[in-house]
Amino acid sequence: MEYKNLAKLYNKLESTTKRLEKTDIIADFLKKTETELLPTVTLLLLGRVFPTWSEEELGIGPKLLMKAISIVTGASVDEIEEEIREQGDIGKASEVLFKRKSQLTFTPHPLTVEKVYNDLKKLAYITGKGAQSKKIDILIGILSLASPIEAKYITRTILEELRVGAGEGIISDAISLAFNIDKEIVERAYMLTNDLGMVAKVAKSEGEAGLRRLSLEPGRPVKPMLAQLAESIESAIEELGEALCETKYDGVRVQIHRKDDKILIFTRRLENISNAVPEIIKRVEKSLPQEDFIVEGEIIVNIEGRPGSFQYILQRVKRKYDIEEMITRIPLTLYLFDILYYRGPLIDEPFKERRKILESIIRPIDGKIELSRQLKVTTENIKDGISLFRESIKEGHEGIMIKDPNAPYIPGIRGKKMLKYKAEPETLDLVVIGGTYGKGKRAHLIGSYLLAARDDETGELKTVAHVATGLDDKTLKELTERLKEITIEEKGRKIRVKPEIIIEVAYSEIVKSPEYESGYSLRFPVVKRIRDDLSLEDVDTIKRIESLFKP
Structure with missing residues (x-):
């Protein structure tokens, strides 16, 4: 062609x-x-x-x-x-x-x-x-x-800046239309394979029957199921009737695959970090069966029994050299909480059944590889869920997850079957698309960052805020150097950059604003941390901002 x-x-x-x-x-x-x-x-x-x-x-x-x-x-x-x-x-x-x-x-x-x-x-x-x-x-x-x-x-x-507004959703719909196959069948095939190219090829060559045969396969990562924010523990439990509540760990979410004799570890952004965490691979080898599987968990830094800073974990998973030295300096613990494949795909099984299977095959190693702490909570014992939340916060964790025990695993979907409740207010993960250099003594530093959210329909990035607070001098210098490397355009003090650095932002309020392309703005935004564990697909959407907006 x-x-x-x-x-x-x-x-x-x-x-x-x-x-x-x-x-x-x-x-x-x-x-x-x-x-x-x-x-x-x-x-x-x-x-x-x-x-x-x-x-x-x-x-x-x-x-x-x-x-x-x-x-x-x-x-x-x-x-x-x-x-x-x-x-x-x-x-x-x-x-x-x-x-x-x-x-x-x-x-x-x-x-x-x-x-x-x-x-x-x-x-x-x-x-x-x-x-x-x-x-x-x-x-x-x-x-x-x-x-x-x-x-x-x-x-x-x-430069990965195509900018024609053809996101995954539109292409998925186009495959359905082109080959006259029901949208839901195309979407499920994509959900299971995470490969639109394969879906398009099979749709054309084998039709609906071929797409129905596509399935989860160890060695090929799938997008993680995502959680919505719970307004309160009580309202979440009352809505679900009963829930499996777990400690929410503040680390890097991972998907671990065993395919034949090879173990692969992928982050939430589906980045392969197997080489950076060899000790985790050794523990998985000891603790889980010598059979193909896909399990999901969270890797945290464990310093004398307390979770370490999120930035420490990024030092580990991004490391390419001197790995052995880092294993000693920054010790890790893996908490497993779900299983997607074992002797066949399990994502259509209820979460409570998947959890039972996971519990039946793991041999925990204390402080090294463990199951996430979990308990069953109903409307009759909501206080136990509140106690778990308080204990988790006291131990230095983020909060709790509240999961529907009867829910299947739905890759890439953020829904009410899995909720999170944190001690801190909700934040947004936004991508840096531009910045402004400072003045005077700070003229060599990019001190203000233009942030964008993702349009759900087209996948395009649309501006939502400028943020200029929350970073210490060391991080400010590091971020400036990174942004210089990906600068596309420079005009006076302002720059435009390739969208690849994602920042977690806290704010006091979401307001409507014609100043930004998204139609929304953030009042008093503050940088919480740089999210090198996320990809562009993880950037929060305008639809999510709309859902958080309170007129």
Whole structure:
């Protein structure tokens, strides 16, 4: 398939904000796409080269990309930066620059979707001495063959900033429409596989029957089931009738897979951290059966029997070197609370049955790998749930989880079957998309951050607040350096950055505001912590902000 056809599709999608129109456009395109190419096209429609749970990443920042654009177009990096400021986006800037180039030269046009995708994939595997030079050569190879409109979307894809409003929900609906399969069947297939490309391919080649055969599989992570906030312990128990209440641990939520002889550990953002926590893998090996399984739990820092700071756990799971030293310095405990697969998928089983299975197969190691503390609470003994909450807080944990014992496990869904109740007010997880440098002595630091939430319909990021308080000087410096690396545009003291750093924000109130694209703003926002354990898919949605808004 010629890449220009995909670029034209992107252009159509960008020209409308209507969900149904986008769905129709994508459905028509998927119908015409060769079956074997559907996984690739679906990924590229999401603006990705690799699935969210893949360990691979392109490793291309704006500066390296601008260098490649400079070589291909003849424009200086300063001219490229000026064009980006003018256009507000590296894609549009590339289109303008490539139009100027095309007036001077004529290049044959052999670019295909397969070539663009395969060449971009190669970038992830280039490491070591001379890596940057080799990556530049690949970028030049692709861009030198690109027309202006192709350059627009290739550059955006490289920086994972496609911005055409084709989110997972729209693509899922488009698959349903294209191949005339019920939405719920498509959604369930995606829920179980976490792979829209596979779903599209099977939908076209095998239809509904093929999708029904797709299932959970150890080694391929699925999105975690998410919790809503409970207004109170009493109201939650009364609504459910009975609940299984558990201590809510403040660590990194993990999904642990055993596939044959291999144990893999994924974070909530489906990042593979197996190499960073070898002691956890050894304990899982001892404590759980030598059979395929998927279990879920929370890893916390355990310092003399008390939970350590959340930032300590990030030091562990992000660590790539000197792991053995860190094992001693930052000891970890794993608490398991759910099981999704054992001798077959279990997600349709009630939670109380899944818990029984988990309890039957684990051999706990005190202080190393344990079951989450849990008790059954009904309307008759609500005080026991309140006592568990108080004990959990006293021990340094976040609060409690309140779970429906009869609920199935629903990947990626935030519902009332699983609730959380914390000591602190609710917070929002928002992504940094821009910032402002300080003045005077702080002119070298980015002290104010522009934050965005995710549009549920399109997946687009829409502004919701500026935050400038809550960070100590050390974290402020570190964050400034990180933001410099992903800066896309700089204009005076203001910058725009690639959206990848997620911040947990506390606030006093949500108010309606025309100042921000989301239509909402936060009063007195404060940074609670940087959430390197979350991905863009975990950023809170505008719908969630609406649900928390109290007129």
